[in-house]
Amino acid sequence: xxxxxxxxQGEFRLGMLFYDTRYRSLTIQVIxxxxxxxxxxxxxxNVIENLRILGKDFDFGFLTVRAGYDINQRLVEYSNDSTHAxxxxxxxxxxxxxxxxxxxxxxxxxxxxxxxRLSKNWVVARLMTLYVETFRNVPLLLWILLxxxxxxxxxxxxxxxxxxxxxxxxxxxxxxAVTNRGIYVPEPLFTNSLGNIDIGIFLISIDLLxxxxxxxxxxxxxxxxxxxxxxxxxxxxxxxxxxxQSVLLIAGIPLVLLALLGFxxxxxxxxxxxxxxxxxxxxxxxxxxxxxxxYTGAFIAEIVRAGIxxxxxxxxxxxxxxxxQPGRTMQLVxxxxxxxxxxxxxxxxxxxxxxxxxxxLAVGYMDLRSTLGGTTINVTGRELEGMMLxxxxxxxxxxxxxxxxxxxxxxVQLRSx
Amino acid sequence: MTALxxxxxxxxxxxxxxxxxxxxxxLRWVRENLFSSVLNATLTLVTIxxxxxxxxxxxxxxxxxVWTAGSLTECREMLDxxxxxxxxxxxxxxxQMVFGFYPVELYWRPILAVVLLLAALAPMxxxxxxxxxxxFSVFYPAVAVWLLWGGSLWGPILATVGFGIAFMVYQSVAxxxxxxxxxLALLSLMVWWLWGVGLVAGVAQSIVPLDLTEVRSHxxxxxxxxxxxxxxxxxxxxxxxxxxxLGRKSDLFLIRTVCIGFIEFIRGxxxxxxxxxxxxxxxxxxxxxxxxxxTLRVIIMVTIFxxxxxxxxxxxxxxxxxxxxxxxADALGLNYWKAQRLIIMPxxxxxxxxxxxxxxxxxxxxxxxxxFIGLLDPLGLTNSIRxxxxxxxxYWELFLFVGxxxxxxxxxxxxxxxxxxxxxxxxxx
Numbered sequence: 002x003x004x005x006x007x008x009x010q011g012e013f014r015l016g017m018l019f020y021d022t023r024y025r026s027l028t029i030q031v032i033x034x035x036x037x038x039x040x041x042x043x044x045x046x047n048v049i050e051n052l053r054i055l056g057k058d059f060d061f062g063f064l065t066v067r068a069g070y071d072i073n074q075r076l077v078e079y080s081n082d083s084t085h086a087x088x089x090x091x092x093x094x095x096x097x098x099x100x101x102x103x104x105x106x107x108x109x110x111x112x113x114x115x116x117x118r119l120s121k122n123w124v125v126a127r128l129m130t131l132y133v134e135t136f137r138n139v140p141l142l143l144w145i146l147l148x149x150x151x152x153x154x155x156x157x158x159x160x161x162x163x164x165x166x167x168x169x170x171x172x173x174x175x176x177x178a179v180t181n182r183g184i185y186v187p188e189p190l191f192t193n194s195l196g197n198i199d200i201g202i203f204l205i206s207i208d209l210l211x212x213x214x215x216x217x218x219x220x221x222x223x224x225x226x227x228x229x230x231x232x233x234x235x236x237x238x239x240x241x242x243x244x245x246q247s248v249l250l251i252a253g254i255p256l257v258l259l260a261l262l263g264f265x266x267x268x269x270x271x272x273x274x275x276x277x278x279x280x281x282x283x284x285x286x287x288x289x290x291x292x293x294x295x296y297t298g299a300f301i302a303e304i305v306r307a308g309i310x311x312x313x314x315x316x317x318x319x320x321x322x323x324x325x326q327p328g329r330t331m332q333l334v335x336x337x338x339x340x341x342x343x344x345x346x347x348x349x350x351x352x353x354x355x356x357x358x359x360x361x362l363a364v365g366y367m368d369l370r371s372t373l374g375g376t377t378i379n380v381t382g383r384e385l386e387g388m389m390l391x392x393x394x395x396x397x398x399x400x401x402x403x404x405x406x407x408x409x410x411x412x413v414q415l416r417s418x
Numbered sequence: 419m420t421a422l423x424x425x426x427x428x429x430x431x432x433x434x435x436x437x438x439x440x441x442x443x444x445l446r447w448v449r450e451n452l453f454s455s456v457l458n459a460t461l462t463l464v465t466i467x468x469x470x471x472x473x474x475x476x477x478x479x480x481x482x483x484v485w486t487a488g489s490l491t492e493c494r495e496m497l498d499x500x501x502x503x504x505x506x507x508x509x510x511x512x513x514q515m516v517f518g519f520y521p522v523e524l525y526w527r528p529i530l531a532v533v534l535l536l537a538a539l540a541p542m543x544x545x546x547x548x549x550x551x552x553x554f555s556v557f558y559p560a561v562a563v564w565l566l567w568g569g570s571l572w573g574p575i576l577a578t579v580g581f582g583i584a585f586m587v588y589q590s591v592a593x594x595x596x597x598x599x600x601x602l603a604l605l606s607l608m609v610w611w612l613w614g615v616g617l618v619a620g621v622a623q624s625i626v627p628l629d630l631t632e633v634r635s636h637x638x639x640x641x642x643x644x645x646x647x648x649x650x651x652x653x654x655x656x657x658x659x660x661x662x663x664l665g666r667k668s669d670l671f672l673i674r675t676v677c678i679g680f681i682e683f684i685r686g687x688x689x690x691x692x693x694x695x696x697x698x699x700x701x702x703x704x705x706x707x708x709x710x711x712x713t714l715r716v717i718i719m720v721t722i723f724x725x726x727x728x729x730x731x732x733x734x735x736x737x738x739x740x741x742x743x744x745x746x747a748d749a750l751g752l753n754y755w756k757a758q759r760l761i762i763m764p765x766x767x768x769x770x771x772x773x774x775x776x777x778x779x780x781x782x783x784x785x786x787x788x789x790f791i792g793l794l795d796p797l798g799l800t801n802s803i804r805x806x807x808x809x810x811x812x813y814w815e816l817f818l819f820v821g822x823x824x825x826x827x828x829x830x831x832x833x834x835x836x837x838x839x840x841x842x843x844x845x846x847x
Contacts, residue, residue, distance in 0.1 A: 033673055044703050047706075050706055051701065051702045121451055124452060124461075124465045125462065138829045138832070143824070147817050356688040357688070363789075374694065388695060388699055392691050395686060395691065400682075
């Protein structure tokens with residue numbers, strides 16, 4: 002708080018530490034600092050004392066020891082001979098995979114529901130209100146358990162797909178099997194595969210990298226094409242037709258590459274008592290994914306709705322007055338402004354998704370909490386180190402996400418004078 | 419001047435015609451709202467189809483529901499092959515779902531505590547209730563602790579009285595020596611809690627014994643556990659959140675840094691890790707051989723967690739306040755705490771009501787996570803009910819019951835926040 006320097010400029014007295022606003026904040030901070038350090042010292046001392054009594058030490062060496070347990074979903078190489086650090090990496094990747102998938106789908110569901118809730122269509126708007134209120138007011142854990150129960154209890158078991166009198170059948174032209182052990186979907190395979198590249202920690206498929214690079218190149222060239230179209234428009238007033246070039250560049254380049262690599266789908270097949278081949282999406286992953294999507298989608302719907310409502314009606318009226326169509330108005334006037342309102346709370350929803358993936362324990366999804374924070378701690382008895390490491394990892398993930406999104410946010414934010 | 423009308427001019431009014439059938443009433447509403455365009459019509463039809471198929475599947479399930487069976491097999495026999503819900507599990511396990519393992523003969527105590535809670539909340543929530551009832555609200559926490567955990571009433575009551583003593587100390591010292599008042603008040607509170615309460619409570623107990631049978635925390639469960647954790651967390655997280663928010667906005671560098679570090683750390687880690695810290699790690703940070711109640715630890719952790727989020731919500735409110743308000747408070751010569759209490763906080767809290775209530779709702783929903791450290795919240799109880807032979811394999815009815823209970827509480831909280839926003843609205847829009 003602003004304050005005038007005291008009129009008395011005489012020599013320093015002890016009382017001035019309390020009464021003189023120049024010194025008082027310093028006094029308070031020094032006292033606070035001493036109390037804070039005393040508290041911290043007390044905690045550290047307690048830890049040392051407790052560790053001594055238990056005969057333990059503080060050591061992260063357990064990370065290099067053989068883990069000795071299996072993880073059912075692994076994105077990269079892992080066996081029970083691998084180290085605890087490796088198990089932690091597998092868990093971290095599973096956490097990130099789940100968070101990534103859920104963020105994308107929740108955003109889509111949320112935007113749809115939020116826009117539809119503002120629709121003039123009474124039936125649709127009511128249904129979306131019902132959806133949002135139901136999911137927002139019931140604990141996430143209940144949704145996770147519910148979806149998991151639906152997956153395991155109501156779906157046919159792989160046995161039902163067997164034989165001539167099968168009671169269940171595969172969907173989408175025999176390519177997808179929905180069973181009570183999870184969903185089997187086709188996997189991408191390459192006949193002329195380029196193999197894998199070892200980046201030290203794990204292998205990355207070169208095919209995947211090549212396809213990603215092709216998509217990027219397509220988008221990059223497309224941008225040049227669009228720039229050229231804009232330049233011609235500025236010079237001549239006529240914008241050349243570019244949509245077929247865009248389609249050719251963005252879809253065509255990756256498609257050609259896929260054809261060269263010999264891309265085909267490997268379908269899941271009934272072998273013995275279970276399906277083999279294809280990608281097996283486990284119930285635990287699906288339950289988490291679906292529940293997180295629907296739950297967070299409801300929150301994002303509210304954010305999107307609030308963002309659109311925050312744009313004053315004058316903006317869209319002005320745009321109509323300029324003769325813009327409703328679609329163009331939404332795209333060019335309302336949405337860019339609404340995004341500024343939407344993005345900050347959207348970031349915190351993404352953070353929430355990432356943190357909520359730790360509920361995976363309820364359905365046995367092997368995420369970071371279940372590997373490092375669960376089995377590893379139980380096997381090694383290093384709960385202090387394990388917990389601290391896990392918290393640190395979550396903290397770093399959170400900071401990275403919020404940092405990246407804040408960077409984006411400052412770019413779209415209105416520059417005010 | 420009157421001119422005679424020509425023969426082609428009507429002299430009498432025509433009777434009013436009803437508007438064309440498509441331009442009025444229900445038909446117009448349906449046409450404009452549901453079928454205004456192809457897209458809209460498709461949406462309407464799809465929605466109606468979805469709702470219809472849902473209702474068609476769910477209706478017999480509800481209509482045939484059984485409420486009186488003693489086990490799932492009995493229930494299936496009564497249903498006789500029809501689809502139907504087996505809500506008898508809710509009737510059968512009602513007591514367990516609501517009270518956990520609380521002794522049956524003492525059920526009146528939590529029930530009374532909830533009734534008194536409503537009485538204590540009423541003067542805070544609604545303006546029409548007599549103000550004198552606020553005194554009861556002050557002493558309610560002590561009474562609730564006594565009712566739920568039992569023991570002597572004197573301890574909790576006298577601990578509450580400590581705040582009054584500290585306040586009196588502050589008042590009397592502040593007149594003589596303003597700067598010593600706050601530390602002395604805190605000191606007197608500490609002394610009173612550490613020695614005074616035990617001493618006076620012992621004496622009072624020997625004169626007027628007010629004893630109830632003690633109930634241990636691990637006998638708490640079901641919705642009672644959720645409500646105990648939720649209500650305590652809500653009551654404590656708001657003041658803590660306010661202090662953290664003020665700390666984060668403070669001019670004092672050290673206090674600001676510590677507050678930012680604390681808030682960002684808590685917000686950066688999932689609640690589950692904090693709960694595990696409470697259940698396994700807290701022993702490392704306390705002096706050897708101390709051990710305190712797991713429910714209390716959970717309450718502390720949930721409070722800290724909610725307080726960090728609360729601090730961010732309130733900080734938003736503080737930032738939204740125009741700088742002129744701060745400057746006006748300075749210009750009036752108010753000191754920091756007076757300015758906060760009289761000018762800043764009332765406005766900042768009003769702005770942040772929706773966020774605060776959302777945090778409360780989140781906290782209440784998060785009480786279900788205690789299942790992970792072995793406490794039996796409603797969801798944990800559904801597992802143990804299913805472990806029983808009688809009810810093995812029952813899912814939907816239990817989930818529905820728990821979901822509906824949570825929905826009622828959370829939905830009423832959000833409606834109340836809307837009511838409060840309307841009541842406190844002072845702008846002219």
